[in-house]
Amino acid sequence: MYGNYKTKRASEAWKLVMSNFTDDLWTEIFLRLPFESLLRFKSVSKTWFSIISSHRFAISHLAIAPKDDQILIVHHEKGYPEDGEDGHFSFYHLDSRRILENLNFPYSQGEYPFKPEDSELIGSECGIACVSVCVSDWKAAKNNYDLYLWNPATKQSKLIPPYALHGYHMSDAALGFGFDHIDLDFKVVRVISCTRSAEVYSSNMNNWHKIKQKISDGPIKFHICFHGFLCALQHYSGSKGMVAFDLNKEVFICRINVPVSSFEFGSSSEIAQYKDSIAFIHSDSIMDGKINLWTLDNEACLSGGGVEASWTKVLILDVGVPFLFVEGLFNNTQFLLFGVGGDRLLYNSNNKSSTEVPGYPNIATCEFFKYTKSLFSLTGFKRIKWAAPS
Numbered sequence: 001m002y003g004n005y006k007t008k009r010a011s012e013a014w015k016l017v018m019s020n021f022t023d024d025l026w027t028e029i030f031l032r033l034p035f036e037s038l039l040r041f042k043s044v045s046k047t048w049f050s051i052i053s054s055h056r057f058a059i060s061h062l063a064i065a066p067k068d069d070q071i072l073i074v075h076h077e078k079g080y081p082e083d084g085e086d087g088h089f090s091f092y093h094l095d096s097r098r099i100l101e102n103l104n105f106p107y108s109q110g111e112y113p114f115k116p117e118d119s120e121l122i123g124s125e126c127g128i129a130c131v132s133v134c135v136s137d138w139k140a141a142k143n144n145y146d147l148y149l150w151n152p153a154t155k156q157s158k159l160i161p162p163y164a165l166h167g168y169h170m171s172d173a174a175l176g177f178g179f180d181h182i183d184l185d186f187k188v189v190r191v192i193s194c195t196r197s198a199e200v201y202s203s204n205m206n207n208w209h210k211i212k213q214k215i216s217d218g219p220i221k222f223h224i225c226f227h228g229f230l231c232a233l234q235h236y237s238g239s240k241g242m243v244a245f246d247l248n249k250e251v252f253i254c255r256i257n258v259p260v261s262s263f264e265f266g267s268s269s270e271i272a273q274y275k276d277s278i279a280f281i282h283s284d285s286i287m288d289g290k291i292n293l294w295t296l297d298n299e300a301c302l303s304g305g306g307v308e309a310s311w312t313k314v315l316i317l318d319v320g321v322p323f324l325f326v327e328g329l330f331n332n333t334q335f336l337l338f339g340v341g342g343d344r345l346l347y348n349s350n351n352k353s354s355t356e357v358p359g360y361p362n363i364a365t366c367e368f369f370k371y372t373k374s375l376f377s378l379t380g381f382k383r384i385k386w387a388a389p390s
Contacts, residue, residue: 075367106150123177127374130177153373156381164208176222216254223271244302268325
């Protein structure tokens, strides 16, 4: 009896303490807690769930949480099943060159009446990844490819509704993925080069809508999302330029000049982030073994208005070995290079040393992005169910 009385008094005291905590105070406390703890605390009460599940809390927690920018989300090439090469995804640590966690796929086991033959990692922003899954051989499919938004850290995902523009194969379309920090909206951009048309998917609205603006003629490849702009390279008439898509205003700025616009056989170019600027990376030829890097002087050209882009060359690196192209730039010092024989090298521009990246796991070309765990949960997200390996 006495024990029940003490329990009741303790419960009442706890309720009194809790009642004196405002939502703002809880928010300040939660912001200082690790990701794993917050996932558990979402189930404590409706108030805690509401605070932790909000987009504004997720973006604030992401901004102050400790980060390891060597962690990547990667897509493994599909190969021999007995070797585990089933086209799955994983977290990978670049410096230690090891798999941190097998993520399987962005959909539940048994979601399809067949094993999808091909997937592609489109992008990763604020802990959410965008993945395309080939379903072209499935008669019930509404598109050749299904698109998923996926939070691998929380093991939740959602299937995006079918495209607004139909009748085009994946090879005829360019896909980009980014986060609109103004409206807190994840967006997928799809460009059909042959018709110069485009459409945008909004996670807030959960639908696609066509962009009235016609883009410049020529194939596009999206590279990065930077400060609310999706940046791409576009080839046209033997030249190349940069394209910027404003994720909030949903307009394209095309034919932004780049430092090297000539289109020569064996050369390669990449748009990347270097420190807090957009970088243009170029190598002249396979045998040259050199990396040239320019940074954009200001972002005014991304918003249009006739402002011409100006660039400053900040790096000229001699790797010392031939390579086909730069696949990625990490920590502003490490360049991941795709070698002539399909091998990979990690080149450190500070100590000018190259380290061979192991051939296993067989990561798909250019299908990896920096990843930081986030609490973002989108309307329509479902828990992914995948059986543990026996």
